[in-house]
Amino acid sequence: MNLSNHTPILILAVPLLAAFLIPIIGKINKKATGIFATLALGLSLVLTIILAVKILSVGPQIYVFGAKSSLLTLPSGLKFPIRIMFQIDAMGIFMGLITALVSFLGAIYSLAFIDKKDGSDSYYSLLLLLTVSMFGMEFTGDLFNFFVFLEIASMASVSLICYRGTDLGEPVEAGFKYMVVSSIAALMVLFAIGIFYGEYDVLNIAAIASVVKYSQLDKIALGILVSVLAMKAGAVPMHMWTPDAYSEAPAPITMILVAASQASLYAIFRVVFSLYNITLNTLAVGWIIIIFGLLSMFIGVTMAIIQKDINRLMAYHAISQTGYMFLGVGVGLAVLANPTALQRYGITAMEGGIFHIMNHAMYKGLLFLTAGALFFRTGTRNLDKMGGLAHYMKYTTIFFIIGAAAIAGLPPFNGFASKLLIYESVYKFNPLLSIIAMLVSILTLASFVKVFHSAFLGPKLPQFKEVKEVPRSMVFAMAVLSCIIIFFGLFPDLIVKNLVHPAVMSLIEQFKYTSTVLGGM
Amino acid sequence: MIGNFPYIAVIIFIGLGIYTLMFKRNLIKIAIGICLIENGVNLFLITLGFRKGAVAPIYTLAPSGQSMVLPTPQALTLTSIVIGIATTALILSIAMMIYKHYGTIEVNEVRRLRG
Numbered sequence: 001m002n003l004s005n006h007t008p009i010l011i012l013a014v015p016l017l018a019a020f021l022i023p024i025i026g027k028i029n030k031k032a033t034g035i036f037a038t039l040a041l042g043l044s045l046v047l048t049i050i051l052a053v054k055i056l057s058v059g060p061q062i063y064v065f066g067a068k069s070s071l072l073t074l075p076s077g078l079k080f081p082i083r084i085m086f087q088i089d090a091m092g093i094f095m096g097l098i099t100a101l102v103s104f105l106g107a108i109y110s111l112a113f114i115d116k117k118d119g120s121d122s123y124y125s126l127l128l129l130l131t132v133s134m135f136g137m138e139f140t141g142d143l144f145n146f147f148v149f150l151e152i153a154s155m156a157s158v159s160l161i162c163y164r165g166t167d168l169g170e171p172v173e174a175g176f177k178y179m180v181v182s183s184i185a186a187l188m189v190l191f192a193i194g195i196f197y198g199e200y201d202v203l204n205i206a207a208i209a210s211v212v213k214y215s216q217l218d219k220i221a222l223g224i225l226v227s228v229l230a231m232k233a234g235a236v237p238m239h240m241w242t243p244d245a246y247s248e249a250p251a252p253i254t255m256i257l258v259a260a261s262q263a264s265l266y267a268i269f270r271v272v273f274s275l276y277n278i279t280l281n282t283l284a285v286g287w288i289i290i291i292f293g294l295l296s297m298f299i300g301v302t303m304a305i306i307q308k309d310i311n312r313l314m315a316y317h318a319i320s321q322t323g324y325m326f327l328g329v330g331v332g333l334a335v336l337a338n339p340t341a342l343q344r345y346g347i348t349a350m351e352g353g354i355f356h357i358m359n360h361a362m363y364k365g366l367l368f369l370t371a372g373a374l375f376f377r378t379g380t381r382n383l384d385k386m387g388g389l390a391h392y393m394k395y396t397t398i399f400f401i402i403g404a405a406a407i408a409g410l411p412p413f414n415g416f417a418s419k420l421l422i423y424e425s426v427y428k429f430n431p432l433l434s435i436i437a438m439l440v441s442i443l444t445l446a447s448f449v450k451v452f453h454s455a456f457l458g459p460k461l462p463q464f465k466e467v468k469e470v471p472r473s474m475v476f477a478m479a480v481l482s483c484i485i486i487f488f489g490l491f492p493d494l495i496v497k498n499l500v501h502p503a504v505m506s507l508i509e510q511f512k513y514t515s516t517v518l519g520g521m
Numbered sequence: 522m523i524g525n526f527p528y529i530a531v532i533i534f535i536g537l538g539i540y541t542l543m544f545k546r547n548l549i550k551i552a553i554g555i556c557l558i559e560n561g562v563n564l565f566l567i568t569l570g571f572r573k574g575a576v577a578p579i580y581t582l583a584p585s586g587q588s589m590v591l592p593t594p595q596a597l598t599l600t601s602i603v604i605g606i607a608t609t610a611l612i613l614s615i616a617m618m619i620y621k622h623y624g625t626i627e628v629n630e631v632r633r634l635r636g
Contacts, residue, residue: 144597151604155611162615169622170633176548176615183555183608184542190601191535191562197594198569 007051008063008086011096012135014047015040019128026121034111037124041104041131048100052093056502060089060516062141087141087206087517090502094354095138095266097499098361101484102259103131105477106252109369112471113252113376123163130156130256137263141517143193143203146267147186150232153260154182161249161257174244181241185228185264192221205275206517209510214279222280225271226288232264235326236295239319243303246315247381251372252477254311255365258318262357265322269329269507277510278337286334290433293326297440305447309381310371313451314364317407320440321360327437328353328422331429336508345425350504351496352421358500359414359488363406366481370400373470373478374455383454390456392467397456399478404452406485408445414485417492527568534561548616548626552609559605563598570594 003010018040026033055061063086088096107127114120133156136149162175193203195217200208212218231238242261246254272285300320307313332350335341373396374389375381390397406413409420419441427434469475488495506512534557541554570591576584578592616626623631 144600148600148604151608155607158611158615162618165618165622169619169631172615172618172622173631173633176612176619179608179612179615180542180551180555183612184558187555187558187562191565193597194562194566194569194594197566197597201591203593 004050004054006063007047007054008061008088008139009065011044011047011051011100012132012139014044015128015135016132019125019132022121022125022128030120033121033124034107034114037128038104038107038111040128041100041107044131044135045100045104048093048096051088052097055088055090055093056498060087060506060512062087062516084145085141085204085517086139087513088139089506089513089516090499091266091269091354091504091506092138094358094499094503095263096135098262098358099131099134099138099259102361102365103127103134103256105365105480106256109252109255109372109474109477110250111473113250113372113474123160126156126160126163127253127256130160130260134256134260134263138266141205143196143205143208147190147193150182150186150189150264150267153263154179154186157245157249157253157257157260158182160253161245163250163253164248170244171248174241174248177241178245181231181238185232188224188228192224195221195224204517205270206514209275209277210514210518212276212279214276218276222271222276222285226268226285229264229268229271230292233261233268234296234319234322235292236299236319236323237292239296239300242319243312243315246318246368247309247311251368251375254315254368254372258364258368259361261318261322262325262361265325265357272333273336273507274510274513282336283334286330286332286336289326289330289333293323293328293330294433294436295323296320296326297323297437301440301443301447305443305450308383310374310383310386310451310455311368311381313383313447314367314371317367317444317447318360318364320444321356321364321407323440324356324419324422324437325353325360327426327433328356331426331433332504332508335429341429342508345428347501347504347508348421349425349429350507351500352418352425354503354507355421355492355496355500356418358495359406359418359485362481362484362488363403363413363415366399366403366478366485367407369474369478369481370396370403373474376470376474377467378464383451386455387458387464388456388460389464389467391460392464393469395469395475396478399482400452400456402482402485404445404448406489408448409441410445412486412489414488414492417489417496421496524573527564527571531561531565531568534558534564546628548619548628548631549613551628552612552616555612556605556609559601559608563601563605566594566598566601 022033025036065084067083114123133149133153137146140146158175158179161178162172165172196208197203199217200211202208234242297320300316304313304316328349332346335346406415409415423434538554538557541550572588572590575588575590578589619631620626
């Protein structure tokens with residue numbers, strides 16, 4: 001048996017198996033659960049990197065469950081793409097790398113962060129399940145499979161948001177809100193899948209893409225899919241769950257939740273580009289996505305400025321940064337049917353938007369972890385009650401400065417690289433959009449200067465005399481993220497050329513996506 | 522015409538569910554609203570697989586020449602029902618925890634998270 005052919009499924013199987021082993025290990029030794037989860041996620045990260053190297057050098061990979069080829073379904077030779085399969089192209093593995101990295105670092109951070117409480121085995125089980133479901137959403141080539149993973153993701157993340165709820169009321173409240181939102185989203189996705197199935201008799205994304213006609217029913221399905229997935233991604237008219245869920249979850253979970261929202265964002269791009277591509281009215285749909293982006297950017301940042309709670313403030317910034325991704329990719333979609341404009345600035349705009357997904361996962365994760373570190377030592381999230389913490393927590397202060405500079409788009413950090421790509425390409429599409437994006441960036445900087453000033457600067461406060469630097473595992477997780485941020489900021493060309501550009505091209509070139517599955521049919 | 526009745530029922534189910542979610546302030550009623558939407562979607566899926574006069578899709582027992590109903594939507598619906606049970610259980614257990622902390626399940630009295 002050649003194991004290297006089975007890498008795609010092993011990436012999911014290892015954490016899934018570990019998730020169900022952890023309760024048993026917890027019965028024997030509570031301490032071992034965290035280390036076991038970290039090892040499983042580490043193995044998964046290594047496998048993801050191996051798969052990424054393979055995909056970027058060889059091309060998209062298909063993993064078919066229960067058969068050698070995606071085409072053959074009956075011995076008599078009937079060919080019909082009905083098998084469940086994983087279809088992983090450059091875009092899918094790009095998201096997979098983010099998921100693997102973020103969940104691995106989240107588990108390391110949790111080693112010290114969660115240690116004190118009881119019931120850590122259920123925490124790690126759910127964390128692994130959440131990771132598995134995110135991988136599934138990003139790798140699957142089957143619409144119904146996507147729905148199943150979406151539901152697993154929402155159940156695992158709701159339970160994790162409620163994790164502190166045994167002695168507090170607010171986390172449970174946030175969890176209820178998120179559960180209602182994600183149930184509606186998942187059921188509406190299932191409704192749209194039903195529409196596709198009724199119309200085309202297939203559930204495979206590539207098979208639907210090859211026959212999609214953009215009829216009236218398809219328009220309804222597109223509307224449902226884009227709006228509910230935008231709700232899951234936290235775009236502005238439907239953002240009410242985001243600040244609650246992000247602020248009440250434990251800090252490492254918030255970091256992984258950001259990546260989970262981005263998996264929904266990825267699903268929007270997959271639907272719009274791989275499923276419909278130029279059959280839809282690209283200019284209209286592109287503008288709808290751009291308007292989602294503008295609203296998210298502007299309302300997110302203005303709501304962030306007035307917050308007193310450090311986690312809520314960062315959560316509103318997460319909404320605002322999601323707007324940049326919508327803006328970049330929306331511009332790419334708007335000019336998709338126009339080859340000259342696509343070559344001139346559309347591809348660059350999409351590269352900016354997609355690159356921003358990864359950058360955002362890194363710096364927003366880092367910022368949430370620093371907020372978690374402050375909460376870990378001071379026991380408060382209220383900015384008015386903090387002050388002078390730079391005297392006690394030197395590493396955390398440095399990491400916060402790196403994260404804040406990256407989110408505000410200052411060189412030489414990674415936020416600058418992707419934002420610059422968005423600014424200059426969107427300017428050619430519509431100057432006004434670019435100016436709004438820059439304005440939002442300035443407001444972001446203003447609000448993080450406020451946080452830095454009120455939490456870290458100032459004289460030593462007597463109530464924080466006992467405060468010291470956070471444990472090593474938390475420092476390690478934050479340090480890795482900081483190194484990645486600086487590396488991406490210093491060598492953006494390397495990443496854009498090798499990782500982001502193939503991802504963008506795999507979205508744009510729909511025929512490659514369909515032909516990998518359908519082959520010569 | 523009579524063949525379209527299930528679709529009308531689907532619309533009524535989903536419409537009622539969305540109405541409940543938007544206008545009811547009781548957490549248990551919100552959970553019921555989600556169940557209504559779920560039933561509507563399940564009914565939609567199962568209706569898609571229906572063929573008039575067709576037999577059950579068991580290959581070995583089917584009389585030759587007769588058409589069979591589609592098995593895929595039934596498989597999908599079963600999966601979706603199982604997931605739905607898990608979702609409902611989770612929502613109700615969260616509602617229970619909220620009741621433990623606040624002593625009420627009215628949304629207006631529970632809200633602590635604002636802004």
